[in-house]
Amino acid sequence: MKISCGMCEGTGKYWVLPSEKCRSCDGSGEVEIPSPTTENSEFWIQANGKSYKRSGEGGSGKWLLFVNKNEIDDTWMKIRQDTIDENLGSSSKVSTKRGWLNHGMPEDYVICVHTPNCKDREDVDRVRHRLRELGFTGQIGYKTDEATARNLDELLYKE
Numbered sequence: 001m002k003i004s005c006g007m008c009e010g011t012g013k014y015w016v017l018p019s020e021k022c023r024s025c026d027g028s029g030e031v032e033i034p035s036p037t038t039e040n041s042e043f044w045i046q047a048n049g050k051s052y053k054r055s056g057e058g059g060s061g062k063w064l065l066f067v068n069k070n071e072i073d074d075t076w077m078k079i080r081q082d083t084i085d086e087n088l089g090s091s092s093k094v095s096t097k098r099g100w101l102n103h104g105m106p107e108d109y110v111i112c113v114h115t116p117n118c119k120d121r122e123d124v125d126r127v128r129h130r131l132r133e134l135g136f137t138g139q140i141g142y143k144t145d146e147a148t149a150r151n152l153d154e155l156l157y158k159e
C-alpha cells in the first residue's frame, strides 16, 4: 500500500538540496508501507505514536479489534495514522497474513490498540471514545499485557 512520503511531504525533493531527489522515496513522493493481508515475513505490523511509551506504572494493555480480512487493510490504515497522530494510545499493531496462516485464525485479523497503563481508567476510556468516533461502536474487550503473557483469556474491561 502506498502513502505520501513523510520525509519530503510528497514533493519528491531532497530537503537539503532541493535540486536532488528525496532519498526516502527516490523522488516519487510516495513510500510503500506493508499491508496486513500481504505481509508475509512478520507476524505483526506496528505503529507508534511520536512519544511512544511501552509501559506505564499499572502495566500496559490493549483494546482488541477483530476485523474481517476484506476490511483489515483499510481499517489498519486508519488506526495506523490515528496512532501516529497520537489520538489513540501509545502504539498499535495488527496481525498479518503470516500470523493468520500460522495461527489458522479463521476470517478475522486482530488490531491491538495499546495504552501504557491499564489502571489509568481515564486514558483507557479516552481511547475507547476515540475508537467509537472511528466507527467501532459495538462491544469490544480490553486485555492486559500481563494476561496475554500468562496466556489467559480474561478481559479487564468490556465496553
Ligand SMILES: [Zn+2]
Pocket (backbone or CB within 6 Å): 005, 006, 007, 008, 009, 010, 011, 012, 013, 022, 023, 024, 025, 026, 027, 028, 029, 030
Ligand atoms: Zn520523499
